[in-house]
Amino acid sequence: MSQSFSQNQARRNRQQKLWPQKWSLKTKAIVWALSISVLPVFAIGIATYFYGINLSSKQIPQVRLERTKSSTETEALQRQLSLLLTGMGVTAILAGAIAVFVTNRTISRVSNIAATSNHIKNRLRPDSEFTQTFIAHEDELVMLERNISLFTELLSVLVQEKEAEADYSQLLTKITRWVRESFNQEDVLKTTSEEIRKALNIDRVAIFCFNSNCNGTFIAESVAPGLPKILGVTVSEPGFEAGYIEKYRDGCTRGIDDIYQADLSDDDIELLQQFAVKSNLVAPIFKGKQLFGLLIGHQCSRQRFWQQSEIDLFAQIAMQVEFALDYAKLLEQVDTKADKAQLFIEITRSIRESLNEEDVLKTTVEEVRKLLSTDRVLVYSFNANWSGTVIAESVIPGYPKVLRSEIQDPCFGQDYVEKYQSGRVAITNNIYQAGLTDCHISLLESFSVKANLVAPILKDEQLFGLLIAHQCSRPRDWQQPEIDLFAQIAMQVGFALDHARLLQRIEAEGVQSQLLADTIGSIRQSLNEEDVLKTTVEEVRKVLSTDRVMVYSFNANWSGTVIAESVVLTYPKVLRAEIEDPCFGQGYVEEYQSGRVLAINNIYEVGLADCHINLLESFGVKANLVAPILKGEQLFGLLVAHQCSRPRDWKQSEIDLFAQIAMQVGFALDHARLLQRIEAEAMRSQLLVDITRNIRQSLKEEDILKTTVEEVRKALSTDRVLVYSFYANWFGIIIAESVVPGYPKVLRSKIHDSCFTQGYIEKYQSGRVVAINNIYESGLADCHIKLLESFAVKANLVAPIIKDEQLFGLLIAHECSGPRNWQQPEIDLFTQIAMQVGFTLDHARLLQAYQANST
Structure with a gap:
């Protein structure tokens, strides 16, 4: 029940004047029953008796005068009066006994009903003041009346809370949809803070991100007008990050109704006062298994008693933000990979269009500097003694030009030559933290270098020179996609130089x-x-x-x-x-x-x-x-x-x-x-994005699996794709299928594969993917081959679906028309889709569970 209802009820109880009761309801009822049944009889009997005595007293003198009357008649009259009085007493006792019996049975039922109502009350509201008082004095009738009144008010509050829960459930669905429609981290966080503040009518909603150096920064904020803005504010104090990780690592959401009564430290109160906070609500946001940051709600205009439904909604939205951040990160990685692949194609074409060595090198340094957004890119050509000359350069204004510089590097020996000859790529994020020799650091400092990237250029299978990228403004954390792209371009430069040299010789002929x-x-x-x-x-x-x-x-x-x-x-x-x-x-x-x-x-x-x-x-x-x-x-x-x-x-x-x-x-x-491989990889990356989006739009397990098999079969151009779900004994059933016409349908087929042992389970649980190009050339057991032949399978591809960190089933592609040589990009795409299916099933289960609880 709500806290405001409890406070109002307690206030009414304190205001009510409760009179002390000495008797129980049963005692009072019996007394009243005896009074009503016995007293009238006694009154009538005694009145009759005294009336008779009085009458006889008036008649005695006359009797004495009349000698004809004997004394025996007088004695008989007195005996009759005594007998009447005795009869009245017996009647009164009998009436009282009947009244006590009837009252006792009636009060027993009332007591039972009162006890039942009190039991229900204790479960709903054990701290009610007035019922405790009436229980102490055993006044069941009053207690029953008060409990019924309490139940009426509680039911009203329950109805209001159920309506609020339904509203919050709808809000959660809307906010989740809005967050999911944001395809990068910045949009996810911005949408989250804005929509929650509107939904809960909070003065400020912010997202606080932990840094790696024991501090953190507010990276998103939505705040009401007139309140201080905290976007970009960094909070730093010793032990800050460790303390908050300890508080929120269990995933608990914490609500503070009044910061001055919440046992906070003076430093915490001072920090909250700077932001004008009176009450706050905090939920953790995890990225993977690491605490990424906090979703924070601030009430600044007044103190606020947070309702449990608001706290639950806040926690669920924080959880949805976690899923959305993981999804946005995946999309950004896929988009980046596709962009890099397209850029590589364009740069390679530009280099290939240069038909002499000078143009090849000039185009290379210009395009690579733009691609990596770095300060300088140069080509260093070796002489016979491994000294060399900078023969091509592209540098932004403000940094020294080194074109045609002859460099004698005393630190460059035969060991480095052999490493670069074998394809080594050197990555230096910070020249002062890479263990370089002093002479090497001095050489780089003369070019204002803070970080660099070096890849060999091989010409006629010999080390021609080095392709070098310099970051001069600051150290730089080179990303793996950048490194891979840089190495591939250096290789293409070698091919282009071979090509250019050959063309030059031919032109001379x-x-x-x-x-x-x-x-x-x-x-x-x-x-x-x-x-x-x-x-x-x-x-x-x-x-x-x-x-x-x-x-x-x-x-x-x-x-x-x-x-x-x-x-x-x-x-x-x-x-x-x-x-x-x-x-x-x-x-x-x-x-x-x-x-x-x-x-x-x-x-x-x-x-x-x-x-x-x-x-x-x-x-x-x-x-x-x-x-x-x-x-x-x-x-x-x-x-x-x-x-x-x-x-x-x-x-x-x-x-x-x-x-x-x-x-x-x-x-x-x-x-x-x-x-072709790069374009195929770009297409596969785009396919992964499209398929993942289609799967994510399905909010029920059946729709997710149906969408998956349809989209994957189209993407791989294969004959059949199915989802095989395990039972507890590791047998299973095919729960989703997409198959081209002409091949047997196996949907709902139960499969008892005696060849599937615990060893396979552990391998699939750990992420094993099986690609079989030809079932007759893969060393499969006869029982396994017979099972596959029954489905007309010639080649297959199998990836595990992990749901709630358990092996839910297998995503399987069948090639039925003939053997098939599965390509590595196809296998990688298939694996990533199976992983996304697991994540989406987790998401769908969470939504269904929440919707079930809401109804």
Whole structure:
């Protein structure tokens, strides 16, 4: 019950004048019953008796005169009067006994009802003054009357509180929705403080964030006009953070009705007085398992008695803020990753568009400085003795320019060369806290450096120089996405320098070199593998004026397929032809792997085996030119030129050009694969955001699971996605499914997998994800294979769903049409979605529980 009701009731009890009772209700009722039943009989009997005595007394003289009357008659009259008096007494006693019996039975029922009402009262309001008084004097009737009056008032208050709870429940739902619609931390905190202040009619709502150095800052605030603003105020005192963590680590919400009566320290009271606080309400906000800060409500205009419903609402909103902060952080990470991937693509394209070394380096430093928002980016090129020169620089105004500076670093020895040669990236957040030598610190100080980031640039697989970012204004905590992006750009600079150097050499060779540049330029503009190969064969056939150019891709057994072709109309097309060349042995593989280029001017004059000649004749070939295509240092295939009209004397410049183009095709394929992977990762990141948003919009467990399987099946383009929920004995049932038409539906199927043991449970509980490309090549038990075959499964992907830190079930993707090579981005996306499903199920359960309690 509310505190105001208790105070009013106590005030009325003190004002009521209670008269002391000496008798119980039962005693008083019996006395009244006896009085009503016995006294009238006694009165009538005694009156009759005395009337008879009086009458006989008046008649005695006359009797004495009349001698005819004997004395015996007088004695008989007196006996009759005595007998009448005795009868009256017996009647009175009998009437009293009957009255006592009836009264006793009636009062017993009243007493029982009073005792029952008092028992109910004690459970509802044990501290009521007047009932305690009436109990002490055993006045059950008055106690019953007062209890009924109390129940009437309590019911009225209960109805009001239930209505308030319903209002608060609706408020919680609205505020939760508004908070969830905020997609970054700043918006979450701002929305929270504004909406709570309006909902609870509080003078100020603020969010206080703990720092790492034993102090904290108010990072969000909504305050009524006329009151001091505390946004940005930092509170600092020894032991401050530790003290508050100790108070709020248990998740308890604390309400103070009057700061002067709450046993606060003088320092706490003084701090609250500075903010004009009379009453406050504080709830902890956790981020993960760490105390992130406090949600605080201040009543400044007056003291306020916080109602329990207000305290509960405040605590629940603080909990929703925790979920919203985690969600906002995830979205920011995903968005940042997608943005970084897009920036990497754009920067790589800008660098690739620079066709000489100077432009490559200049573009690199300009774009990287803008991307990282840092003070200086430079390229440091090594000399033969490992001294070097700054050959490219981009620096903001106000800091020294170091372009063309020659640097002799005595601290840079052979150990550093080997580390950078192997790809080491050096991260220094603060040069004075990184354990650097004095000579190194002095060198960096001469450039005004406070923090730096260093990545190697490899050119022709040798250490060409270093890509360096300088933060001069202050130390800087380099983030991992920034470091990864910086390293990838440095790698691309190396490729671009190789590319630029090659182009420069080709341009120096005349018209043939210009043709190569045009060809490579066309190839480089192709951003996926298919386009790279298609452009290659088209451009090379035009450049060499030959009859056919094709790309032959190897299989694992060194057979292969023609995957790209450009041929003049009069000769047979061999695109998609599968070629099994019995003459192609391991010796040829090793030769092509090492860069061998084969030029045959006439297939009949070079001593080819008959099987080889027969194969070439089937394609109408008279002369050919073959160069290897290396992809990731592995032999991917062959670039082949066919002269079909006649034998041909291949020129050395043509052979060199052909070899160089084949090499560039390898680089372009690597580049295209890298771009495809980055674009795929960006798309997967966006898919994760979209799918997570769709799942989060479902507030019931059934809708969450249904949305999940539908969205994941579309995202992965797979045949079936289902959710498998465990029973207590680790058997289970399929509770959600999305499957393409033509494959069996397994929704509601109960599965008793005898192969699923406790060992699997522990692995899935710890986050294990299983990717099976082919169920027949993964070493599965026969019972497991039979189970999968019953669902027409050829490959599958399994991730655990954790709900309330327990293994709730499994999110499973089935590929039924054939085996599937699951890609790592797909596996990562699948894992993240399964994790989000667990979080969303927790959220849905919390909302359902709250709504159930509210009703």
